[in-house]
Amino acid sequence: MKINASASITWDYGNLDVARAIADAVEVDNLNLPKNLNFKTYSEEGKVITKVKYLGEIESFIVAMDDLVFSIKIAEEVTLEGNWRCENGKTKV
Numbered sequence: 001m002k003i004n005a006s007a008s009i010t011w012d013y014g015n016l017d018v019a020r021a022i023a024d025a026v027e028v029d030n031l032n033l034p035k036n037l038n039f040k041t042y043s044e045e046g047k048v049i050t051k052v053k054y055l056g057e058i059e060s061f062i063v064a065m066d067d068l069v070f071s072i073k074i075a076e077e078v079t080l081e082g083n084w085r086c087e088n089g090k091t092k093v
Contacts, residue, residue, distance in 0.1 A: 003058050007065075011048045011072060018079055019043035025075035026050070026068070037064055048072070 013019045023043035033039060037060075038053040050068060054061050 001058050002056060003054070003061060005052070005054045005061055007050075007052045009050045009052070009068070012046065013048065014046045016043070016046050019046045019048050021079045022072065022075040023048045025078070026071045037061075039064075039068065 011019075011022070013022070020043040023041050026048070027041045036054060036056045039050060041048065041050040043049070052065070052068075054064065
């Protein structure tokens with residue numbers, strides 16, 4: 001079944017540096033996606049926000065959303081364990 005979907009997902013960390021580190025880590029995964037799938041992840045006011053647009057089979061959309069949640073989880077683990085630092089507004093792992 002084909003769908004045309006858009007979504008906005010927000011994770012609130014309450015910390016500008018943590019949100020920036022997680023968003024930077026996840027945004028790398030958003031490069032080179034198929035034309036029918038558009039992800040944009042960024043940080044704003046201690047939150048990580050992902051905007052998604054998709055046109056295609058619902059099963060592929062579910063897999064993409066699952067990948068996003070898994071990527072956020074891994075970025076959280078690395079960030080919250082303290083294996084990163086912020087220098088001049090750029091995240092370093």
